[in-house]
Amino acid sequence: FKYNDAGVDTRQLEGQSDLGFAGFRVFKAPELARRDIVAFLGASYFRAVDSTYQYGLSARGLAVDTFTDTPEEFPDFTSFWFETVKGDATVFTVYALLDSPSITGAYKFTIHCQDTQVIMDVENHLYARKDIKQLGIAPMTSMFSCGNN
DSSP states (O other): OOGGGSOOOGGGGTTOOOOOOOEEEEEOTTOTTTOEEEEEESTTEEEEBOTTSOBOOEEESEEESTTSSSOOBOOEEEEEEEOOOOTTOSEEEEEEEEEOSSEEEEEEEEEEEOSSOEEEEEEEEEEESSOOSOEEESOEEOOOOOSOO
16 A cells, blocks of 8 residues: 555645655454454554454554653654455454664564454564663553543
8 A cells, every 4th residue: 555646636735744644444344334443543553442342552563761861752653564365354464664763663463353352463673773771562551531421
């Protein structure tokens, strides 16, 4: 998938600079029009739903200097690739590149879409560009929305 070749009417973007993209969502039959099951949206955040189609914790590809005397660094997933699957497949693979001033990396997400849950197997290869005081591998972050209102 190449975002620039997506057929978007770019005239509406005239005068804008480097709008980029936020990421993507994955939908599963028979809920294709209603519910996403996996999301990679913003920086290096990713998450999947539970059996009730609710999101809970979000994961980050990496956390850099979250509690030091220097500002926290938020690496971004800058590119994604998808393996082509057959129509009835329940497992698919996403590859991602992660980038920041301090570190770069390559990720492989094997995503298992089961009847009652989604399981992700994550592999990564990281390459530091300079010394890093704190490095968080597979950090979780909580962004919950719950209640009756």
